[in-house]
Amino acid sequence: MLIVADENIPLLDSFFGDIGEIRRVTGRGLTRSEVEDADVLLVRSVSRVNRELLEGTRVRFVGTATIGTDHVDVEWLKAQGIGFSAAPGCNAGSVAEYVLAVISLFADQRDLSDWSTLSVGIVGAGNVGSELARMLERLDFDVKLCDPPRQLAEPENADNFVDLSEAMSCDVVTFHTPLTRTGEHPTFHMVSDQQLAGLNAGQLLINAGRGEVVDGTALKRRLEQPNAPVVALDVWESEPAIDPDLVDKVWLATPHIAGYSLEGKMQGTEMVYKALCRFLGLPVRKKAGQFLPEPALSKMSFTRNAIEDEALRLALGACYDPRKDDLRLRRAMKESEDKRAEAFDRLRRDYPVRRECSSLKIQLKGSSKSLQDRFRAMGFKLKI
């Protein structure tokens, strides 16, 4: 069996080595000739998987080691009887930690000693949005959820949701929707001139869903006007050829890596491996956990003199500091125009190992129950 796989999927040999022969390919710009003789195709978000790529090939199963599926023509695969699986929720924890880290930096910028005084509107309350809401609520933030499809599907919970304008009136509004262009609630350019006009300089706008959810041209216009919001973008229109002027104008610019914790990426591979085993009728013998290496930083210790909010945010910052990714992207944007897209992809391909809060053991001496709960809410392991 031939498995054609994106070289950026971690642990290909460990998970798939005994299922078939693996041929590694560059995901971006994947061609028909590269997949023609494959039985299984494993991709990430940068490969367009559709009729043009697969018609007439041997491919019987497609797996994407990502949450998003907008790069795959799922309906066409279904109509052809080709098996398909994504990795729903695989890196939800990673994206939630990215958002927390961005909020923490925003609180620093505002000189807020208590970050939980910020209200947070979450647009898209699926795996990522719900995970983020769970963390924020346990950290005592006031959270508002906007998710019209869920609101309609769950009338019994309708009161738990707000509309887009209410979510966008929060101190922080963060987007976690899929990219959709049709249906009742399309997300393509759902943030455009009108929504941006309502934001002010005291607010933070985050997009960690898909770039096209925010109209980049409208955002650039808004950022040139007075009283503009603070903006953190992880995702961009037209990746990898993103707009360097927009990078220049936003506060935090990262190269679509919110979901790039090692845990998140490995879980993505594991989920696709399990789906392939089910498809082929093979037993599932491997788990991501067995391949997770020891983290570089394994312990942090706080004494009874630690200031609670500072301790939490210090530990979070030790696991992930988005400013490093921001710096790398800004440097990449300085390359000549014909090299920028390549540089964007290089940052993603060569992304340094980033571990989630769950990899860090926190020792707390003489701490309050509420501090312990808040560390746990962020996924840290505690030693008391």
Ligand SMILES: NC(=O)C1=CN([C@@H]2O[C@H](COP(=O)(O)OP(=O)(O)OC[C@H]3O[C@@H](n4cnc5c(N)ncnc54)[C@H](O)[C@@H]3O)[C@@H](O)[C@H]2O)C=CC1
């Ligand atoms: N920046 C990054 O590295 C990553 C980005 N993503 C993106 O985040 C998206 C969300 O991920 P999950 O939460 O796991 O997906 P999910 O499918 O579990 O949840 C998406 C939610 O968005 C809601 N939604 C759809 N249209 C909406 C609209 N017009 N307004 C408000 N809500 C709407 C859906 O009802 C659903 O509850 C993915 O589709 C992917 O595009 C995912 C992982 C990493």
Ligand SMILES: O=C(O)C(=O)[C@H](O)COP(=O)(O)O
């Ligand atoms: O899971 C998703 O959806 C994502 O956005 C991924 O984190 C994107 O990673 P790549 O597939 O582009 O490596």
